[in-house]
Amino acid sequence: MNKLKLSDLEVAYRGKTVLRVDKAVFEHRKIYGIVGPSGSGKSTLLRAMTLLEQPAAGRMDVFGTVVDLSSLTHAKGLPLQRRIGYVPQKPTMFDSTVFDNVALGLRYRGTDRTAIRSLVTEALELVELGHTAKQRAHTLSGGEAQRIALARVLVYQPDLLFLDEPTANLDPYHIAIFERVLKAIQQTRDITILIVTHNLQQARRLTDECLFIHKGRIVENGSTEAFFTRPKSPELQDFLCGRMIY
Ligand SMILES: Nc1ncnc2c1ncn2[C@@H]1O[C@H](COP(=O)(O)OP(=O)(O)OP(=O)(O)O)[C@@H](O)[C@H]1O
Ligand SMILES: [Mg+2]
Numbered sequence: 013m014n015k016l017k018l019s020d021l022e023v024a025y026r027g028k029t030v031l032r033v034d035k036a037v038f039e040h041r042k043i044y045g046i047v048g049p050s051g052s053g054k055s056t057l058l059r060a061m062t063l064l065e066q067p068a069a070g071r072m073d074v075f076g077t078v079v080d081l082s083s084l085t086h087a088k089g090l091p092l093q094r095r096i097g098y099v100p101q102k103p104t105m106f107d108s109t110v111f112d113n114v115a116l117g118l119r120y121r122g123t124d125r126t127a128i129r130s131l132v133t134e135a136l137e138l139v140e141l142g143h144t145a146k147q148r149a150h151t152l153s154g155g156e157a158q159r160i161a162l163a164r165v166l167v168y169q170p171d172l173l174f175l176d177e178p179t180a181n182l183d184p185y186h187i188a189i190f191e192r193v194l195k196a197i198q199q200t201r202d203i204t205i206l207i208v209t210h211n212l213q214q215a216r217r218l219t220d221e222c223l224f225i226h227k228g229r230i231v232e233n234g235s236t237e238a239f240f241t242r243p244k245s246p247e248l249q250d251f252l253c254g255r256m257i258y
Contacts, residue, residue, distance in 0.1 A: 014076060015039050016172065016204060021070030021081065023056050031056045031228045033070075043198055043205040045215035045236065048225035049256060054208040055101055057225065058174045061206075062098040063089040075171065094121065097165030101176040101208075103157070105149035110141070110160055113149045117168045135167040138200075139193050155186030159193060166197065173197070175207045179214065187211070191218055212252065216240050224248045 016038040023031040031053035038044055046054050059065040061072065063084060070081040075092060106113055114132045123131070136142045139159040144152065152160060158178050165173065179187045191214065197203060209215050215222055216236060223233040224247070232239070232248045243249045250256040 014073070017073035018061065019071050019073075021057075021060060021067055021072075023053070023060055023065060023067040023070075029068075029228065031060070031067075031225075033057065033230055036223070036230060036233070038204055038206065039221075040204055041198065041202065042220040043194070043207065043218055045219035045222040046206060046208045046225060047210070047212065047215055047222060047251075049251065050210075052225045053228040054225050055176050056228075058098065058176050058206065058208060061172075062096050062174055063093045064098070094168065095171045097168070097170035097173045099158075099161050099165060099173075099175045099178055101180070103161035103164075105152070105157060105160070107150055108148070109145065110136070110147050110149050110152070111145040113160060114163045114167050117164060121168060131167050131169075132163075135163040138166060138196065139163045140189060153186075155182045155189070158182065158186075159190060162190075162193065166201075169201070171203060173203055173205045175205070177208050177210065179209070179211065187214065194218060212240075224251065226251070 018033055018036040021031065021033040022029055046057065048054055056065065060067050060070065060081060067081050072079045072081055075095060079092065111132055114135055115128050118128045118131060133142065136145055139162055141156060141159055141163065144156065149160065162178065179190050182190065194205065198205060207218065219236045221234065222236050222239040224231050226247050232243065232245045240252065243252055247256065
């Protein structure tokens with residue numbers, strides 16, 4: 013897959029611009045961390061890139077086509093959207109078994125039953141939860157539910173994986189499992205991963221590159237090592253030290 017490029021993105025609510033990205037490039041098979049204060053526009057960015065949000069302006073060069081995000085119809089967007097795995101900040105489970113929850117995306121795509129069985133089994137094993145297939149989804153622990161939300165999108169083998177604070181409410185043990193799973197995905201799948209996180213240590217451990225979003229702008233981005241050890245902008249320096257007031 014080619015690089016994913018975003019240009020001239022602008023998202024506004026009731027006339028107020030909350031996100032403006034002149035240019036952002038995401039290279040194939042890398043993990044990107046998106047960090048920044050609450051309300052800075054991180055989730056808005058992921059939603060716009062998942063084609064869930066219709067921005068006022070913006071183009072995305074994805075899967076070999078340039079898409080005008082502001083005029084994209086549902087019919088044109090759907091085939092693209094089906095190649096994007098998006099795990100929202102607050103995923104919801106349907107009141108059925110774990111297997112059914114994970115199979116749902118494939119059923120929408122009309123995949124046959126035998127293929128569904130093997131793809132769901134593979135996705136559950138990838139998130140280390142093969143033993144929960146018959147369990148009711150509502151009875152999963154928070155840490156398990158987050159990994160099932162991940163399995164639910166991995167099952168249809170997306171080219172892009174967008175995760176919005178997937179470990180926000182997890183204990184260190186479940187955070188470690190989640191990170192191990194993501195690393196395994198990066199190594200075994202042909203996929204580019206964007207992860208929004210407030211856990212700076214996690215961004216440092218897990219990602220190849222990081223973006224810092226502040227007041228609806230990408231203020232700084234670069235290799236994770238440079239981002240954390242040699243931040244250039246005063247805003248990122250303040251943010252990393254916990255000095256930022258907002
Ligand atoms: N549907 C909406 N209608 C109006 N304003 C919105 C809407 N969605 C987001 N916003 C506003 O856009 C801004 C960015 O929100 P966003 O959810 O992207 O922040 P965030 O960086 O993900 O924050 P957090 O770290 O708290 O999740 C906020 O000021 C928010 O109130
Ligand atoms: Mg958010």
